[in-house]
Amino acid sequence: MARIESKMLLLGTKAPDFTLIDAVTNKVVSLKDVRGEKGTVVMFICNHCPFVKHVNEELVRLCNDYRVTGFGFVAISSNDVENYPEDSPAEMWRTAQKNSYPFPYLYDETQEVAKAYDAACTPDFYLFDGELKLVYRGQLDNSRPGNGIPTNGRDLREALDSVLSNNPQRKDQKPSMGCNIKWKK
Incomplete structure (x- = not known):
């Protein structure tokens, strides 16, 4: 199980548009369809990654907790399904x-959205404010x-709460870690 860290896209970046x-x-x-009034969470995940499997329950809890407060959520899988058929759309379903x-x-399929977000791993999380700025x-x-540490979504929950309360974000944002995105050759 490879451990790759996210690349930490520059804060303030405007959310790249997509239609998938x-x-x-x-x-x-x-993006317009999933955009939330308060903010939008874009997650790069996949089906087979042990890191994603480990956090699936918390992703569902977190989304259910915050979508009622005005946040939009979307998950995107960008893996090469030819070499990783367990990440195919049928398996995604x-x-x-x-x-x-939820x-x-x-x-x-083209992996262009993952490239636009500079996504590197699964899971990889991006929170944009109401103006779609990172x-x-x-x-x-x-x-x-x-x-041995239970999942609780603490870092992303704190970031969501900061948006809700109009407080500044933490400066020490830690990269996500997981399996690398399976790029096409």
Whole structure:
């Protein structure tokens, strides 16, 4: 299990636009469709990564807790499905159903969206404010598979709370860590 850190896109970056197919509904979904009034969380995940499997329950809890406060959520899978068929749209559908994802799960077949966000790993998290400016990027929390720390979403929850209360974000944002995105050759 490779451990790759996120690249930490520059704070203040405007959210790159996208239009992708939702593997669950088979409908076209854009950034505009998932944008929240208070802010938007863009997550790069996949089906097979042990780091993502480890945080799936907390992702669902966190989204359910914060979407009612005006945040939008979306997950994107950008992995090469030719070499990683367990990340195919059909498997994305199964994973979303199994975990009761309350957010769209989009397939980035060309990998252009992952490149636009400078995504490096799964999971990789980006929080944009109501103006779609990046205010947080990094880890969900300190939990990793096998380290004995329970998932609680602390880092991302603190960032969401800071947006809600109009407080400045922490300066010491820690990169996310997980499996590398499986790039096409």
